[in-house]
Amino acid sequence: MKQLTNLGSEAGKHIILIIGAIVVILPFYLMLSFSFKSPAEIQSISGGFFGAQEMMIDRKCLKTESEGLMRSKEECSMLPIVYNYKAAFEEAPLLRYLLNGVIVTLSIFAIQVIIALPCAYALAKLNFWGRDVVFGLVIFCLLIPVHAIALPLYLMLAKFGLTNTFAALIIPWTISVFGIFLMRQFFKTVPDDLINAARMDGMSEFSIVWKVMLPTAIPALLAFAIFSVVAHWNDYYWPRIVITGDQDLMTPPLGLRMFKSDMDGNEYGPMMAAATVIVAPLVVAFLLAQRRFIEGITLTGMKSR
Amino acid sequence: MAGIELKGISKSFEKNEVIKSLNLMIENGEFITIVGPSGCGKSTLLRIIAGLESQSNGDVIIDGREVNNIKASNRDLAMVFQSYALYPHLTVLQNLMVPLKLRRMSTLERFPIINWFFPNRRSKIDKLKESVLQASETLQIEHLLGRKPGQLSGGQQQRVAVGRAMVREPVAFLMDEPLSNLDAALRVHMRAEISELHRKLKTTFVYVTHDQAEALTMSDRMAVMMDGEILQLDTPSEIYNKPASLRVAEFIGSPKINVLPAESNEKGDIDCMGISMSLSIKDNKNEKILVGIRPEHTNLLQDNKKNCFLGEVNHKENLGSDIYLHVTLKDSQQKMIIRSNPDISFNTKIGEIIRIGFDNNKVMIFNESGQNLNKKS
CATH class of the missing domain: 2.40.50.140 (Nucleic acid-binding proteins)
Structure with missing residues (x-):
């Protein structure tokens, strides 16, 4: 009897978890599925996950010429999957967007680390007057939503003439309060003796941050890296505000707008293909770093020694 | 090598007075043990000597030089910690190299990329490596040089920690309960080893412990410390046989x-x-x-x-x-x-x-x- 009720509650838990998983995964499933299918299949919601992959004709291709002749139907027929991904890369400079995304997210992360690590070290390990107040302010800043300060930020950047530059995409995010908080919590767990030993060895406080604290904090740093990179890779709101029109500065999410149906009906296939390409690096990075990421989050990656 | 003198040292944490106007004269080359129950201020005293903590009052004099305002890194003392405090991400060899590199090479020579422009850098590092090898031979840890601290046993880590202090050839060694994380048998063994090391190096050792057996067996002189004061400072046998007060008599002896x-x-x-x-x-x-x-x-x-x-x-x-x-x-x-x-x-x-x-x-x-x-x- 007891075993039965146990089984029941276990099943209940799993059903709830499965429903949660479906809610999260379904959009990604659709994205991936649409990126494989032909427009007709997308519209009629048929063809299962992969679609039938019947040859289709690219209508845009028919309108172009090669060697003075209109292209034939044979020349322009292709698999829907090829059509979607080809269009994704041809219709907008997707590679340029991806490169921009890499430049922006990596610069943001690098500067965030350069600023957050010494701050976190000072807040965790140094005794100075007003430390608790400063830490209180850090916590307070965690509560301010980005959207609330977007307008003053924009005005400031505009005054300096920085809109429509990479700087506008990077500067507002260089000080990560979350990063400071996360690293401070981690540094708290680093034994004081280790720092004192470094001081006895003759290290300056800056060397301690970079040569002792940084290497011991790799798991936490990795967790922070994922948070930071995911947030800024996916950010649509801020690039939309400070980048107006210049294709060469657009980040991947901004680039997706290029696929919104313009003239000929829907471009769902290429759009979803582009979305897949944009999401893929993050998914791959997360899968590679998954274990360390979870270690970092639970802050158990380091033993006390 | 140097003597260490403490003059009227006191230390308060907020209103709590941990060390009360304490005087102590440590002779050059002496092995002195500060022993006392936990919370008596002995570790704080050691950290004040090291410069990791600043005293509220009084002077620390090392080798005749007042060092009150001199940073820990410039006092030329080495410290062995209870938790060993080895750099977990570096191998034993690298751990032993750190203090040497920091002292014998300039900032520019240590700076990445810029250091390529110093042609004699390699030979300098080789020289440092040699002294590390010498120290590791003394401590019999040569076979561990390639490993990381996490792969070592407690006793081996302890030896590496002593080695890291040794390679620098400091004017004095400070040891903060270095044996208390070891098991009983190893502790007895390391007691003899540290005493032997002292005889070999002839450097001043200041050794803090709560274990009276360590104090009695290892030291030239021992200071019994309670409630922030030194109750008695003498040779182990004098303290054991002629305790100055009942508190000392009760603390020493088992x-x-x-x-x-x-x-x-x-x-x-x-x-x-x-x-x-x-x-x-x-x-x-x-x-x-x-x-x-x-x-x-x-x-x-x-x-x-x-x-x-x-x-x-x-x-x-x-x-x-x-x-x-x-x-x-x-x-x-x-x-x-x-x-x-x-x-x-x-x-x-x-x-x-x-x-x-x-x-x-x-x-x-x-x-x-x-x-x-x-x-x-």
Whole structure:
């Protein structure tokens, strides 16, 4: 009897978890599925996950010429999957967007680390007057939503003439309060003796941050890296505000707008293909770093020694 | 090598005074142990010497030079920590190289990329490596140089920590309970090893511990510290045999010294709970006093002599070489611990009434506030 009720509650838990998983995964499933299918299949919601992959004709291709002749139907027929991904890369400079995304997210992360690590070290390990107040302010800043300060930020950047530059995409995010908080919590767990030993060895406080604290904090740093990179890779709101029109500065999410149906009906296939390409690096990075990421989050990656 | 002098050091954390105007003169090349119960301020004192903590008042003088405002890294002291505090991400070799590189190479020579422009950098590093190898030979850790601290046992980590202190050839070693994370057998072994290292290096060692066995076995002189004060500073045998006060007598010695109430009459003769001790004192006549008898100065009597206590055995500890008997005295209900020869007492049973004799010459006499009166008599 007891075993039965146990089984029941276990099943209940799993059903709830499965429903949660479906809610999260379904959009990604659709994205991936649409990126494989032909427009007709997308519209009629048929063809299962992969679609039938019947040859289709690219209508845009028919309108172009090669060697003075209109292209034939044979020349322009292709698999829907090829059509979607080809269009994704041809219709907008997707590679340029991806490169921009890499430049922006990596610069943001690098500067965030350069600023957050010494701050976190000072807040965790140094005794100075007003430390608790400063830490209180850090916590307070965690509560301010980005959207609330977007307008003053924009005005400031505009005054300096920085809109429509990479700087506008990077500067507002260089000080990560979350990063400071996360690293401070981690540094708290680093034994004081280790720092004192470094001081006895003759290290300056800056060397301690970079040569002792940084290497011991790799798991936490990795967790922070994922948070930071995911947030800024996916950010649509801020690039939309400070980048107006210049294709060469657009980040991947901004680039997706290029696929919104313009003239000929829907471009769902290429759009979803582009979305897949944009999401893929993050998914791959997360899968590679998954274990360390979870270690970092639970802050158990380091033993006390 | 250098002597260390502390002049009127005091330290308060907010209103809590941890160290009270303390003076200590550590001779050049001496092995001095600061021993005391946890929370007595001994570690704080060591950290003040190291420069990791700043004193509220007083001067730290190293080698005749006042170092109050000199950073820990510039005092040229090395410290071994209880937790060893090795850099977890570096190999043993790299761990040992860190203090050397920081001291023997300039900032630019250590800076990435810029250091490519120093042609003699390689030979410099090789030289440092040589001294690391020398130190690791002394400590027998050569075979561990390629490993990371996480792959070492406690004893090996401890050796590496000592090695890291050693390679720098500091003017003095500071050790903060370096053996307390080791198991008992290894601790005894490392005790001998550290003493030997001291004899070899002839450098000043300041060793902090709560373990009186370490203090007694290793040091040239030991300072017994309690509540932020040094109660007594002397050689281990002096402190053991002639403790300045009851607190020192109670702290040093295991099992603890037996303290019994007694009285002195007009002539100065001492009477302890009805037993005349055939001991007398010149001062403090006609006063309530305390006598201290170490367990090893008591014995189990087989025949009926005059001067003996009667007591009931409550508990028996057989250590092989000795048997300790925990006894409750008959009339006064005082507890005592007796050391006895196993040959005599192996038959003694719990609940048995025994006669306890003592060595008159070894009895310590304290007045009621705990001062030792033996010296005056």
